[in-house]
Amino acid sequence: MRLLAACFLFVGAACSPETTQLEPDFTIEASQRVSGSNFLTPETVAQQNDDFENPGYLWVERGADLFEQGEPSCAGCHENGLEGVATHYPAFDTGTQTLINLEGRINLCRTRHQGLTSLPYESDELLSLTAFVAEQSRGLPISVEVTPQTQSAFESGANYFMTRRGQLNLACTQCHDDNWGKQLRGDTISQGHGNGFPAYRFEWEDFGSLHRRLHDCDTGVRAAPMELGSQTYIDLEFYLAVRASGLELESPGIRR
Amino acid sequence: MTTIRLSVPQTADRGEIIELRAMIQHEMESGFRFGSRGEMIPQDIITKFECFYNGTLFFSSDFHPGVAANPILKFYARANESGSFEFVWTDQDGQSWSDSAQIEVS
Structure with missing residues (x-):
């Protein structure tokens, strides 16, 4: 931790102090930070917390099967499971020198260590594996930090969050920082945390990634959405993860 | 898939009322x-659910288009x-899926 702070000081000295964020400032203070499940009905929360009635477990179970497949299989290396791993993603991959999310890590494992091809983003297999890995961190606090290597990705994500876009000319921040808890037509605006994802959404009647949700947010303000799995969305996912730090991971969550 | x-x-005691739950992944x-x-988008739904206890039908249900995806039943x-x-x-279309579970009654 001290080493990390030293790195920050070094970076701070190298560039102007305005662009270096040691402790990112968020509009919503840490004490006010609440999960999206706070805006659900008690019935939906009960369904989310019931390991049988939560439909997300259909994907978790399939992921558990896939985890055993392949030569070597995922389980061949990760025999003790992956508890807590999902709380640290998106993370910087030193091999490719890019920021990757959990889906990206699974695909890298497949191409690097298993001799398999990458799974398409939002495919049932990739969603299932991601859900299986994320579920092992259920209830653990999200813990993602900005490092000198991920500083630019964080700023890019923050920039996307703060920029007005689409025909409605709205930025994410205008709803999810400034007006959370208020009504938007029939719905209560959440703080926009991604801690339930990949999640089962009633609107989709399906299981989906955070990127699919972001895609829906973009089309919701009538902006041209990004590709699922694009670096822009990964940067935004990173910004959201830092912003949600400390919240419990709820995947497989249930959302409206 | x-x-x-x-x-x-x-396990259950003889004569005990037990709760059964079943969920299937279906659009x-x-x-x-x-x-x-x-x-x-053409209709594609499950239309019938049946539960057999040692081969005897004891619960069945008809599904209609209003039933949500991945239906869960509790009985x-x-x-x-x-x-x-x-x-x-x-x-x-007559395609069917099935699974079974064992119970020990004493």
Whole structure:
């Protein structure tokens, strides 16, 4: 931790102090930070917390099967499971020198260590594996930090969050920082945390990634959405993860 | 790829009322929706669910287009004898999926 702070000081000295964020400032203070499940009905929360009635477990179970497949299989290396791993993603991959999310890590494992091809983003297999890995961190606090290597990705994500876009000319921040808890037509605006994802959404009647949700947010303000799995969305996912730090991971969550 | 999840107690006392839960992964496409190009998405739903206790049908249910995707059913049975519960789902084209669970009654 001290080493990390030293790195920050070094970076701070190298560039102007305005662009270096040691402790990112968020509009919503840490004490006010609440999960999206706070805006659900008690019935939906009960369904989310019931390991049988939560439909997300259909994907978790399939992921558990896939985890055993392949030569070597995922389980061949990760025999003790992956508890807590999902709380640290998106993370910087030193091999490719890019920021990757959990889906990206699974695909890298497949191409690097298993001799398999990458799974398409939002495919049932990739969603299932991601859900299986994320579920092992259920209830653990999200813990993602900005490092000198991920500083630019964080700023890019923050920039996307703060920029007005689409025909409605709205930025994410205008709803999810400034007006959370208020009504938007029939719905209560959440703080926009991604801690339930990949999640089962009633609107989709399906299981989906955070990127699919972001895609829906973009089309919701009538902006041209990004590709699922694009670096822009990964940067935004990173910004959201830092912003949600400390919240419990709820995947497989249930959302409206 | 269809995943089925069952929740049946492994043991029960004779005469005890037990809760059974069954969930199946299915889109339950209602047939009332339109795709992004305006084309109608054809109906594809499960129409019948049946549960057999040692081969005897004791619970069944008809599904209609209004039933949500990945339907879950919760119902009750009186545990009279050891044996198996078999759960069968049949779709509109006659394709079916099934799974079973054992129970020990003492």
